[in-house]
């Protein structure tokens with residue numbers, strides 16, 4: 001993995017995973033450009049890139065406005081494409097907003113990219129959400145695609161743009177279907193970003209953690225450093241044996257146990273609650289990724305245990321508290337810009 005002096009583009013690089021990736025790339029000697037529109041409701045935070053602020057070129061643009069930065073595309077050697085919206089709930093509240101962010105903007109971006117930089121390696125941040133309710137566990141890449149929310153549909157469409165253009169020889173893309181990612185630089189003050197974000201926020205604020213019903217649903221959280229490693233490997237591979245890979249965490253556990261680990265390390269309690277109907281309808285049940293294809297092809301494995309990852313995360317947020325746990329500011333979801341009215345979301349756990 002030699003990124004020294006490589007010109008790389010990170011879309012969504014002010015967000016959680018993108019910023020961790022951009023920082024690592026700078027450490028490896030890459031010449032990094034970040035494109036991020038700081039879309040309200042998503043996880044952009046200027047503080048995320050603070051450690052490398054003077055070594056990253058930041059273009060505050062929508063990824064779909066690619067004509068405006070065509071010169072960057074022309075020069076870049078690897079594209080890490082992480083611009084997107086993660087919230088399943090947001091996608092059901094404002095489907096067209098999700099369509100615009102996760103599919104239409106991606107289509108516009110890829111159309112310019114393939115013209116300006118044909119054949120370039122693109123690593124796209126896909127999601128396990130495309131599978132919908134698993135028919136078997138662990139879920140491998142052959143599992144049927146039957147998403148249960150708009151986010152899954154639109155992310156799948158964007159994945160297919162990448163794969164179709166690669167079949168045509170216009171790009172050289174690989175899609176990493178990520179499970180729940182957690183760690184430093186998550187947008188803890190933005191609601192509906194997923195269960196780990198909610199647990200970490202509540203734990204840090206000294207609030208009890210809520211699990212729905214008996215908390216039996218399984219998740220396999222993966223620490224962000226392991227995900228960054230997977231992106232780096234996929235971006236640097238001389239050739240690709242497959243174009244779609246699952247990326248899961250090292251341990252699969254019931255949400256009750258996940259909550260207990262966080263609660264124990266933070267010194268708070270776990271309580272059970274009935275499943276809110278709007279969440280139940282789009283819940284995928286239990287999920288565990290089969291990441292063996294990526295492990296075999298890239299020699300990767302998730303190294304950070306959940307206990308260790310949560311310990312590191314809590315310590316990091318305590319050090320950067322004021323940038324990530326702003327309790328004075330009201331927290332709005334991303335819908336106002338779309339619907340023309342402000343709507344406050346309760347800070348409730350999500351799965």
Ligand SMILES: NC(=O)c1ccc[n+]([C@@H]2O[C@H](COP(=O)([O-])OP(=O)(O)OC[C@H]3O[C@@H](n4cnc5c(N)ncnc54)[C@H](O)[C@@H]3O)[C@@H](O)[C@H]2O)c1
Pocket residue numbers: 011012013014015016017018035036037038039042043044045061062063064081082083084085086101105125126127128155177178179180181182186187194
């Ligand atoms: N975090 C997870 O657990 C997870 C799981 C599966 C997939 N993913 C995917 O990984 C990617 C990154 O996720 P994240 O957790 O870092 O989210 P994030 O919200 O923290 O970061 C996404 C960034 O993309 C930016 N963005 C959104 N639309 C944009 C646009 N049109 N143009 C430019 N910038 C835009 C946002 O401003 C934000 O900074 C997303 O594509 C997401 O779907 C994340």
